[in-house]
Amino acid sequence: RIPPDAxxxxxxxxxxxxxxxxxxxxxxxxxxEKHKMSIEEIIKVADAEREIGNDSFEQKIYGKxxxxxxxxxxxxxxxHLKDEKEERLWSVALxxxxxxxxxxxxxxxxxxxxITHCRRALELDGKNVKATFRLGQAYMQLSEWDKSKDYLLRxxxxxxxxxxxx
Numbered sequence: 001r002i003p004p005d006a007x008x009x010x011x012x013x014x015x016x017x018x019x020x021x022x023x024x025x026x027x028x029x030x031x032x033e034k035h036k037m038s039i040e041e042i043i044k045v046a047d048a049e050r051e052i053g054n055d056s057f058e059q060k061i062y063g064k065x066x067x068x069x070x071x072x073x074x075x076x077x078x079x080h081l082k083d084e085k086e087e088r089l090w091s092v093a094l095x096x097x098x099x100x101x102x103x104x105x106x107x108x109x110x111x112x113x114x115i116t117h118c119r120r121a122l123e124l125d126g127k128n129v130k131a132t133f134r135l136g137q138a139y140m141q142l143s144e145w146d147k148s149k150d151y152l153l154r155x156x157x158x159x160x161x162x163x164x165x166x
Contacts, residue, residue: 022048026075039086042079043093046072050097057104066104069097095124102134106141114138129159 002008026034026045034042053068076094081087098121105114115138121131136151156165 020048020052023052035080039079039081039089042075043089046075046093046097049075050100053100057100060107062104062107066101066108069101069104073097073101091124095121095128098124099128099130099134102131102138106134106137109141111138111141114141127158129155129162129165132158133165 022045029037037045049068049072053065053072056062056065056068073094076090076097079090081090098117102114102117102121105111105117114134118131118135118138121128122135125131132151133155136148136155139145139148139151152165156162159165
């Protein structure tokens with residue numbers, strides 16, 4: 001028992017912290033204000049949302065991570081791009097999100113969603129090893145052995161020195 005007038009000291013360890021000011025600020029903007037943002041500013045917001053998702057993923061909270069990745073995708077997808085430079089920046093940011101989302105899907109055995117997200121990643125980068133490998137994993141979860149083998153072999157061909165694929 002602790003006496004009523006006792007002083008108690010606690011030691012608190014912060015396990016993780018993700019700054020989300022950029023996301024909070026973005027959420028308060030009007031549609032017109034969002035439309036006026038530069039691609040760099042929008043990618044910064046999407047990256048902040050992705051980082052929050054990464055933190056959840058590291059904690060093995062895959063559903064929550066997927067929600068953050070999906071929100072970041074919703075931030076990026078409607079953007080009007082001015083030139084090829086902006087399109088490259090946009091594609092790189094979206095590719096990361098689709099790859100992360102596909103891994104969350106696989107971890108949650110949501111194979112059909114994983115296939116959809118991998119295909120979106122491949123639309124952005126047709127020879128992406130991670131997307132190809134994860135397609136193989138998703139088809140394996142669905143017991144579609146021929147498709148699984150095909151994508152896993154493609155991934156091995158794209159990255160012959162990758163020991164995780166072999």
